[in-house]
Amino acid sequence: MEQQRSISGSSQSPRSPSSQPYLSVSVTDPVKLGNGVQAYISYRVITKTNFPEYQGPEKIVIRRYNDFVWLQDRLFEKYKGIFIPPLPEKSTVEKFRFSAEFIEMRRQALDVFVNRIASHHELQQSEDLRTFLQADEEVTMERLRFHETGIFKKPADWMQIFKDVQSKVSDVVLGKEKPVEESNPEYEKLKHYIFELENHLAEAQKHAYRLVKRHRELGQSLADFGKAAKLLGACEGNALGKAFTELGAKSETLSIKLQKEAQQLLMNFEEPLKDYVRAVQSIKATIAERANAFRQQCELAETIKLKEINLDKLMLTRSDRVGEAEHEYKEASQLMQSYMLKAEGEEATRRFETIARLMSEEIVRFQEQKTTDMGVAFHEFAKGQARLANSIADAWRSLLPKLESCSPV
């Protein structure tokens, strides 16, 4: 089975011939700063690297959640075609925002986020990543944050972006009603797959979340049941009372185990599923970008064609009313425009083709990565459930001899 992807950098970089290049990051030490509504969590981001562009072997900076968002935005802008790693959602529920479990889960998710970037052979070379990992002054980040355009909206906005791109269709230039789309059957298949995948994953994640809740509920009801059994045991007295008391105590013990497992389930099973969903949503954003690039390419191609037609017309006609110089001027400017458009057109084509190429590479990487990620999650899930079931069985079995000894005969 494929090994877990290492977090050191790609070995294909020609930058450091002597030692193996590496870039490893950890997000640690969440600390609550600020007061009241303004309060937020800051994290320590520790970078260890031998990349020449980086300052020294180790660097520590302080970052908050919005800084990560900024980084994601920048990468999305610059590296179209690449599936940018997803971020955990902003939590809007006040009470939950500063709970220990939430902070820990977020910290883990941010750590995973940065490391995925750091281990991606293209993304790890990003200047913005360097800024994020190295820039000392708070001021720098402040300034950058202020300028952030916030393209990366909430996952719910992915669809909106996609729709917006599609709605550009009623473009007069094209003169068509239907949106222009690639006629690539394999790509169509991929798009269909991605959309279906998101739906199914979201459903699985929903049930996984509910399963966590059920564990908590079962734990609570066992605790209540145990307490009531103990009370009845106290009232009964003698052997039977003792039996009820023991049963009650066991129930309470198991209740605690269930609560623990609920937390494990949340972190090791539900969260990876959520991460998977986010990753798919990131792909959808890339799909939208690709459609955008394709449309631009088509638009320009159309514009160029029209320009050429005009130019031909222009060259063929000779207007008596307009002077020769003026006419020549018109021709020349039209020609210039035509050349510029062609350059633009080539640029647009190049952009589109880059995205398409990157996507096909990325999809391979994505599938492999996800098989591993989910494999780990499934394994943890299975282990956790087996552990829980075994300790439940053991607990109840240990009670049986005591129940035997309590019988009167």
Add this chain to the structure above:
Amino acid sequence: MMRQENDGDQEADLHASQDDMESLVLDEPPSSNGQSSPSASTSVDRHSATATTATSSQGFNSILEPPSYADAIFTSFDSSSSNGHDCPKPSSYQSEPPTRSEFLKIWVTDPQKELELSNSLVPGGTSYHTYLITTRTNMPEYGGPGSEFTVRRRFKDVVTLADRLSESFRGFFIPIRPDKSVVDSQVMQIEQFVELRRAALAKYLNKLAVHPTIKKSEELRLFLVMKGKLPLTRSVDMASRMLDGAVRLPRQLTGEVTAVTDVNEAAQPAKGGRDLLRIFRELKQSVVNDWGGVKPMAVEDDKEFLARKEKVAEFEQQLSNLSQQAESLVKAQQDMGETMGELGLAFVKLTKLETEGAMFESQTLRANDMKNVATASVKASRLYRELNSQTVKHLDKLHEYLGVVLAVNSAFSDRSSALLTVQTLSSELVSLQSRIEKLEAAASKIFGGDRSRMRKIEELKETLKISEDAKSCAVREYERIKENNRSELERLDRERHEDFMGMLRGFVLNQAGYAEKMANAWEKLAEETSGYAKDGS
């Protein structure tokens, strides 16, 4: 246990049609599992796969005897909760050990609708339902081994039976009969209501049949055996009793009819009787007892009984609480099973998606992993459902004993009302005595005698004698009831101990057994995904 879970089952489960997959968590389990279930009840080697110690598996072996417990716990897929519509089967879960030599089993089946004939004020007539009551027994009172009887009865007959039993068996813990529940029958469908009632009647009659004293009662026997109209005279309803009593009262007050408690009536409770005057007297006495500064003649002297009464009240409270929590527990288990099943189904869909037109090998691998997750989840879901249906049966004992507490309280109040009768009669005797003395004292002062007074004294002395007889009767009755209370309390202690220990054992064994089965399923999945394990796991 392990041999059930071979690959064949897995494949069969998941290569079934879409419909089957949808119904995986809904209705009947696939036949493969159904066949292997009987082996589960006898299998002892189920521990081979799990890491339980030798001692506990030995304990499990010994706990499997007597067979009734094992049957109760692991007859998972069978019809242990039959509805008694076809072949006669006990429709309530019996935890009674099969060691009693005498048995009396009753089945209630075949509800039929019948029309009320005459006496109907409503034109067109009303209808009611009758039920077929089948009895099998080996008791000598019923004709010895192999006896079987069938009669048809309606609910009214059951009410009559219950009333007569409570009259004849004062002081006993008589099982409470099913509710009349008139309101309910209007809320739910008639069919549903009839079915509920049928099941409740079966439970009730079998409880009577298990009570050591009542099972031998003539009232029960007549109910079960005599065809046609029920030959038990219906206790006249309260209204007409009160009317009768009201008619008598003026004549009692004027002395036309004896105002003294009849000897026979002294053995019956005042309430529900026709003697209104007696009711008033006893009411007055009880007020005197409660508020008067004077201690009544006879006092509840059994401190032990008083302590016991308090205990019963506390027991009722705790039992009720535990019963409620048991219901919540059952609900939580049910929810867990449902969600687990839904999770499994979601992964089935994902498996399909990744399998159809997979473009990469990594997808095929992942599809396989997801299929395994789906299998384990669906299996766990099924196990939770089974666990839960067994849990319900075990914890039902708690609800049952809430009913027993009602019977106990009723028996205690029999005792209290009998005591009240004794106290009332005692007071009457005292007052009669003093009246006689006063009259005698007054009469002796008159020279030559006072004829009217002398006559009065004679009358009073006669009344005194009757009252004395009535009082000894009442005292005898009271002592009898006290004794019934005592022996019943003993029986209650014994049976309660047995029943609850059985319940606890069954519950715990059930939980342990199903947890082990689930552990197996999850361990299998852990193994299947072990390639992804991080170091050290």
